[in-house]
Amino acid sequence: MSVLRNRSRSQRQWTHRTAGLAAAAWLGLTACTSSPEALPTPKPPAVTVVTVAQRAVPVYGQYVGQTEAVKTVEIRARVEGFLERQVVPDGADVKAGDILFVIDPRPFEATLRQTQANVARDTAQLHQTEAALIQREADMQQAQANLERDLAQLENARTQEGRYRTLLQKELIAHEQYDQIHTNMTALQATVQADRAAFENAKAALAVARAAIENARAVIRADEAAVDSAQIQLGYTTIRSPLDGRMGRAEVRVGSLVGRQDSTLLATLSTLDPxxxxxxxxxxxxxxxxxxxxxxxxxxxxxxxxxxxxxxxxxxxxxxxxxxxxxxxxxxxxxxxxxxxxxxxxxxxxxxxxxxxxxxxxxxxxxxxxxxxxxxxxxxxxxxxxxxxxxxxxxxxxxxxxxxxxxxxxxxxxxxxxxxxxxxxxxxxxxxxxxxxxxxxxx
The missing domain is CATH 2.40.420.20 (conserved putative lor/sdh protein from methanococcus maripaludis s2 fold)
Incomplete structure (x- = not known):
């Protein structure tokens, strides 16, 4: 029994001590929360500020634009033929004068040689015509000289015939003498008439020769124009860039027949700067x-x-x-x-x-x-x-x-x-x- 009493007394003492400690803790907590210095006031947050100001402000306009080449040219075939070569690749940058394409030049070279041969042939013909003209001029000069000579003789014969007619009328000469003088004068008149005809014929022949010269020269001018045309056509077989720029994709392939009925578009070329x-x-x-x-x-x-x-x-x-x-x-x-x-x-x-x-x-x-x-x-x-x-x-x-x-x-x-x-x-x-x-x- 004494043991039970001692255990009960110990339990009551522990309970009292625990309650005392709890009360002391509650009083301490109450004292802390009621103190004005227990929780310090937080500091204001730090920030960075700038001062609003006035400035001279440019006003800009915003726009959408589209780029365009300063120059854009279409490269077209100007003569008919088979495309022999594409010299520069698609998309290449080129300079003015660079060769872009080549059309088969052989038919145009043959045409050029033919026109040059025509010039040589007709030039030789002109030289022959010029020689004939010289001969016609000499013939006309000779006919003119003959006419002038015979006119002088006819004038002399007429004078002599007049004198003899007067003598005959005075019966100072025989009639046979007068007849001889008169016959000479008549013969000279016929000669002069023939000379005039010869002179006119020579003059006409000279005019024909001169016309032949002009015709021959006109033929040569036509031949030379044909040569120029053939050279131009031959030049068109080599297609060059007309400007500095970039060539786009070729529209035809090597071996194609181009320029048959129209000027075939080969490529497009554009400048890039500016x-x-x-x-x-x-x-x-x-x-x-x-x-x-x-x-x-x-x-x-x-x-x-x-x-x-x-x-x-x-x-x-x-x-x-x-x-x-x-x-x-x-x-x-x-x-x-x-x-x-x-x-x-x-x-x-x-x-x-x-x-x-x-x-x-x-x-x-x-x-x-x-x-x-x-x-x-x-x-x-x-x-x-x-x-x-x-x-x-x-x-x-x-x-x-x-x-x-x-x-x-x-x-x-x-x-x-x-x-x-x-x-x-x-x-x-x-x-x-x-x-x-x-x-x-x-x-």
Whole structure:
């Protein structure tokens, strides 16, 4: 019994000690939670801010343009024949004067030789005709001399006949003497008449010889023209590049008959440097383009983005403005020219162009890093003089390098958060660190 009493007493003592310890722990916990210095106040989050400023901001127009070769020519067969060779491969870069294709020249060489032989033959004929002309000229000169001689003799005979007739009338000479003189005169008259006929015949023969000369010369001129034509036709069998550029895929294969009924298209050739880019602007933007293009300062150039979103390394220049706005679309066609020394541009590509239209002085700008976009709206965190954060809905304008124009929502001199955006919310106090505004492009 004494053992049981001792065990019961020990259990009651352990229970009392346990209850005392629990009460002491509860009192200690109550004391800790009720003390104002038990949980320290958290520090405001550190953020980086910039001061909203004003800048002169260029206004650019963004357009989609399509490249076009400055010159594009169709290489066509100008004579009929079988294509003998394609000298350069498809897609090759060529220089002006390079041989592209060769048509079988043998028929044209034969034609040329034939025309040259005709020239030689007709030239020999001309020489013979010229010799005949010389003879006809000599014949006419001889006939003229004979006529002049016999005319002189006839005149003398007539004078003598007149004297003898007078003597006969006076019966100073016999009638037989007069008859002899008269017969001589009559014979000379017949001779002169024959001389005149011979002279006319010689003159006619000379005219015929001269006409033959002119005809022979005309034949030779025709022969020489035929030679020139044959040489031209032969030259057409060697087809050369008319310009520096790149040849496309050949449209015919070696061995094909080309130029039979029309000028067969062999290939197309385009220049690559420089390159045109055609684009259109709205009627309103057309006025801005024209005003700024004609301003004393003038635009710095047209920039272009390639299809892989990389910047094209050369600026372009505006070289064509169409004469009128298209009434169907309300747009004006423009054209820019870009240097293309590395052949990065190919005809028919679509590019994004940016052209300087105007410059806005005093535009309100913030870093793009300060702007939060969600469902078509934009907002900023503005830190007030008391370091309290305000959320502002803003209306944004064009981007300008690392900056963004704010059309409405903040004022110059206010501070906006650019770093630490994830750890702040409206109404929270922050610890701001001021950074300078990023520089504008070109400054």
């Amino acid at each position: 390159m045109y880019v055609n684009f259109s602007v709205s009627e309103r933007e057309a006025l801005s383009v024209w005003r700024y293009r004609t301003a004393p300062t003038g635009p710095s150039g047209i920039t272009m983005t390639l299809p892989d979103d990389s910047a094209y390394p050369h600026d372009g220049r505006l070289d064509f403005v169409d004469r009128a706005v298209d009434p169907r679309t309300g747009t004006l066609a423009l054209r820019a020219t870009f240097a293309n020394p590395r052949r990065l541009l190919q005809p028919g590509q679509y590019m994004r162009l940016r052209i300087l239209l105007d410059e806005r002085a005093g535009a309100v700008v913030v870093p793009q890093a300060a702007v939060q976009e969600s469902q078509g709206s934009a907002s900023l965190f503005v830190v007030g003089p008391d370091r309290t954060v305000q959320a502002r809905t803003v209306r944004m304008g064009p981007r300008f390098g690392p900056l963004w124009v704010v059309e409405e929502g903040v004022k110059p001199g206010e501070q906006v958060v650019i770093k630490g955006l994830q750890q702040v919310r409206a109404g929270m106090r922050v610890e701001p660190t001021v950074e300078p505004l990023p520089p504008a492009p070109g400054s």
